[in-house]
Amino acid sequence: MGRRSQLSGIGAAGPVDVPAGVIAPLNLTAWRDGFAIVAAVRELFPGAEVACAIDGACLALAEYRLGGLKGTDNGLAMTVSTGIGGGLVLDGRVVMGRTGNAGHxxxxxxxxxxxxxxxxxxGCVEAIASGPAAVRWARERGWSGADGVELARSADPIAVKALNRAGSALGQSISSAVALxxxxxxxxxxxxxxxxPALWEPLREAVRRHARLSFIQDTRVQLSTLSDGATLVGAGVLAMNATDSNFKPLTCEVGEED
Ligand SMILES: [Zn+2]
Structure with missing residues (x-):
């Protein structure tokens, strides 16, 4: 492989098929059936080194290098937004899995x-505890607000219950993940x-209730201190580390030029 001066990092919503260079994001309808993003970026930046990973892995990389996972070699980075995603750092490495979807x-x-x-x-946690899922649940029961921001600010008992239900589901999923x-x-x-607190109190309560094994009782669950751009930062770190021996992202084999 020749030396390449340009580096591109792609952090994509999942599912992804990193070895094929194709993404098929659940929450991005136009690309739901698959989009060959690596080929598209290679076309835009001929000769560039292109590294692609699921957004959760990019987030984990950003948290590990710069954020709340700095200083540990075993952590889970989660995002709770339109969907719920995540990435894993295990034994000091961001884990990709077979197809690049580890940490889903x-x-x-x-x-x-x-x-x-x-x-x-x-019954997936995303179907209960993503912003749109919690909003949908509340609206089906008569709450009239529009989005997750309004839901969090609302004192309406239905809104409070929707956040409680979401927090509790998140806590359960976290307990399962940390035990695994x-x-x-x-x-x-x-x-x-x-x-x-309307989300975090039931979340912590569910973690306390479910995470009972001795090795997970002291697991710290905290809000990220990184900005909304953390996944982008992670994609940048991914690009810079694509040739680093400490970090082995999956590579896309399709259309690789030499
Ligand atoms: Zn699902």
Whole structure:
């Protein structure tokens, strides 16, 4: 492989197929059936080194290098926003998985068959605790607000209940994730994560109730201190680390030029 002067990092909503260079974001209708993003970026920047990862992995990378996961080698970065995503740092490395989708925490199942998820499954935490899901639940019960920001500010009992339900579901998913992964920190970002105590109190209560094993009792769950651009920062770090021996992103093999 020749030396390349340009680096491009792509952080994409998932699911992704990193080895194929294709993304198929659940919450981005136009690309839901697959978009060959690596080929498109290579066309725009001929000769550039293109690194692609799911947004959750980029977020984990940003948190690990610059944010709330700095100083630990085992952590989970989550985003709670339009969807719920995440990325993992395990044993000091951002984990990608087979197809680049490791850390897809939004589809941990916390409820039953009565709660359909956009992924086609049922009971996923994203179907209960994403901003739009909580808003939808409240509106179906008569609350008249428009979005997650209004929901967080509302004193209406239905809004409070929607946030309680979302926080509780998030806490359950976090308990399952930390038991599975043996991480000591969970850092949560995303617009809906900033909903305040009405979300965070039931979240912490659910973690206390469910995370009982000794190795997860002292896991810290905290709000991210990074800005909304953390995923972009992570994509930049990804690009710069694409050739770094400490960090091995999955590479897209399609159309690789030499
Ligand atoms: Zn799902």
């Amino acid at each position: 925490v939004g589809h941990i199942v916390v409820a039953g068959d009565e709660t359909p998820c956009a992924c086609g499954g049922f 992964l043996d991480v000591d920190r969970v850092v949560i970002s995303g617009g809906f994560a900033h909903s305040g």
